[in-house]
Amino acid sequence: MENRRNIALFFAAYFLEGLCFYGPVATLYRQAAGLTLLEIGTLESVSVAVMLLLELPWGWADDRLGHRRVIVVCTALYALSKVVFWWADGLWDFLLERLILAAALSGLSGCDSAYLYACGSRGDGQRRFGLWGAVQTAGLVTAGVCSTLFFSDDYRAAAGWTVAAYTLAALLTLFLTDPAGTAPPPEKRPPPCVPRWAGASPTPRCWWERPFSARRCSLWVSFSTSSSISAPAFPPSGLACSISLRPWRP
Secondary structure, eight states: OHHHHHHHHHHHHHHHHTOOTTGGGHHHHHHHTTOOHHHHHHHHHHHHHHHHHHHHHHHHHHHHHOHHHHHHHHHHHHHHHHHHHHHOOSHHHHHHHHHHHHHHHHHHTTHHHHHHHHTSOGGGHHHHHHHHHHHHHHHHHHHHHHHHHHSSSOHHHHHHHHHHHHHHHHHHHTTOOOOTTSSOOGGGSOOOOOOGGGOOTTSOOOGGGSOGGGOOEEEEEEOOOTTTOOOOSSOOTTTTTEEEEEEOOO
16 A cells, blocks of 8 residues: 555656646747857756766665655755756856756666666566656646647746646655665665775775775666566666666675
């Protein structure tokens, strides 16, 4: 019953995040604020680069904090990016919006799908992921229709209603709970990494403080579909199109 509630809240949040009412006129919105097409393209390139750079830190944070906490934080950042977009009035404002958005999307990448997978049985995974895609598509279609009917002449109003939808989505994620088996028990987690200057000799040294010959790491990139995921009891962030940096041990 608890997992069904989590799935319902998860789907409701993603439906609301599909309600980006300014989506059909996003380029016109930026041009009305004084941006050129070159500046818009540059902002998109910077956003993608930042997303890729933040995949590794978010993967580490997801493994340490758990999927639910990362989803709550990133959904709040997602809503904040829409607020900045709503009030943006120049290049630097839109750059700040893209940086916040990149942080939110890179954190949700893989984390949301792993959380949804953990909220039910393996045999029902394909159905859950199919419904997830349908919910997001329904939100996009609804936003497109509403934008045409109600916001075709008022771009700022479209951005304002988008802020309302994303804020409500962020509030819904606060009611999510950790499904059983989402994270390993504390006794099975690896000890935290503490720098040498902090003392604590029994604690392993951080990877950046080890000799260069010991800094051997493997970059795990797994692209999994809902029908082919084979996960342990607590799916790590490496599932479903996520990148994580794991220490290499011979």
